[in-house]
Amino acid sequence: MSSTLPRTWTPLGNDLNAARRTWAELEGDPVASDDKTFSVIGRRYMRDVLPTLGLHTQRDYAQYFELLNKVFGEMPIDVIRPFDIAEYLRVRGAASKVRANREKALFSTIFNHARSWGYTDVTNPCIGIKGHKEKSRDRYVSDDEYAAVWACAHPTVQDAMDLALCTGQRPADVLKFNVNDIFDGSLNLTQNKTGKKLRIAIEGELAQVITRIMAKPRDKVNKALLQDPDGRRLNYFALRSRFDKARDLAGINFQFRDLRAKAATDTGDLAHAQKLLGHKNRTTTEIYTRDRLGDLVSPLRRVKKVAQ
Incomplete structure (x- = not known):
């Protein structure tokens, strides 16, 4: 043996x-x-x-x-x-x-x-070393582009896109929504990145989206708002893969995270957009929205009519 x-x-x-x-x-x-x-x-x-x-x-x-x-x-x-x-x-x-x-x-x-941890007490060598200058992202997603990708997307991606557009939240925060985050007539969350607490009123299109999501077959034990057909929470990698496939089918190129900027820009109200995004400073929101669509300005003067 x-x-x-x-x-x-x-x-x-x-x-x-x-x-x-x-x-x-x-x-x-x-x-x-x-x-x-x-x-x-x-x-x-x-x-x-x-x-x-x-x-x-x-x-x-x-x-x-x-x-x-x-x-x-x-x-x-x-x-x-x-x-x-x-x-x-x-x-x-x-x-x-x-x-x-x-x-x-x-x-x-x-x-x-x-x-x-005590390995060294020397100064961090990164201090004083400037990184490369990065251009801020300025992609604005039009309604037609949104509709085209949405029409080609998996139902779970459609739900995630609509939630992102209605709430203006980052992809990670959209994916972590739970059923028990819905109470007192609002969708409640704590943003992953900032720790900012928000209550988003469930009304209008958001109410319709949540009603549609909750009407689908779902695992009652799993409290995730966005679920795969097998009842598991929709995860980032599945969302990314399915969203990329929908973009390719639609022939349109934008990123899921661009929906956050679209939501803010489409409000047309900086104060509202600032609260929705959870920005501490209004200036951040101004840059975030203005760079996407551009400032709306009046022309310099009217064109004079030529006498007949």
């Missing part, structure tokens, strides 16, 4: 990024307690901090860290200089300025955690 011991199975979970990190820890060599390389500290951040963030953020940060680790992985955290960060921005920015900025931001976050 074989003397091989029975295998021990370690569950890796349902999240792919978390599973990869767990697998790496199981297969990797023990880490020396005095190892202060960016790779070691970054892996600790990915293990301890990343799971507390939103799924979308987890996915993006995992990609950013992979690229940062290829460059800084073997370097002790306290020998990385501002010049190194500037050079990373320059080289990486040749391919994608926006991604370079995001990766720099993650490096800065990891470095700050390294300071709080």
Whole structure:
């Protein structure tokens, strides 16, 4: 008989990024307690901090860290200089300025955690290093474009689009709406990004949309407002995939997040738009809406009629 011991199975979970990190820890060599390389500290951040963030953020940060680790992985955290960060921005920015900025931001976050964990007490090398200038997004979705994509979309995407347009909320906040968020005649939420609490009156088109959603077959145990046909909560990846497919079929290119700006712009009322979006400053709302559609201005003067 074989003397091989029975295998021990370690569950890796349902999240792919978390599973990869767990697998790496199981297969990797023990880490020396005095190892202060960016790779070691970054892996600790990915293990301890990343799971507390939103799924979308987890996915993006995992990609950013992979690229940062290829460059800084073997370097002790306290020998990385501002010049190194500037050079990373320059080289990486040749391919994608926006991604370079995001990766720099993650490096800065990891470095700050390294300071709080006692790995170093040197100044964050990202301080004083300016990222690439980014152009603010100014895409406005017309009613006809919205209708064209909506007509090609999966019913779950149609519901999500209508909720986003009626409420003006970010995709993550739209997806997290629960049935029990509906009370006292309003749809209640706390925004993921800002922590801002909002109560949106259920009236007009929003009332019609919610009535339509609630009339569909649904899992009564699952409290998610937006559900897949199998009764599970509609997730970001399913929404993104189905929305992209609808865009391709319609031959129209805009992003789901552009519906938030459309909602604000279509109100025609900055005070209303500011409250709906949860902006602290009116100036933010002014820029957000004006850049999408442009200022409405009167002509300089009337054209004089030529005498007959």
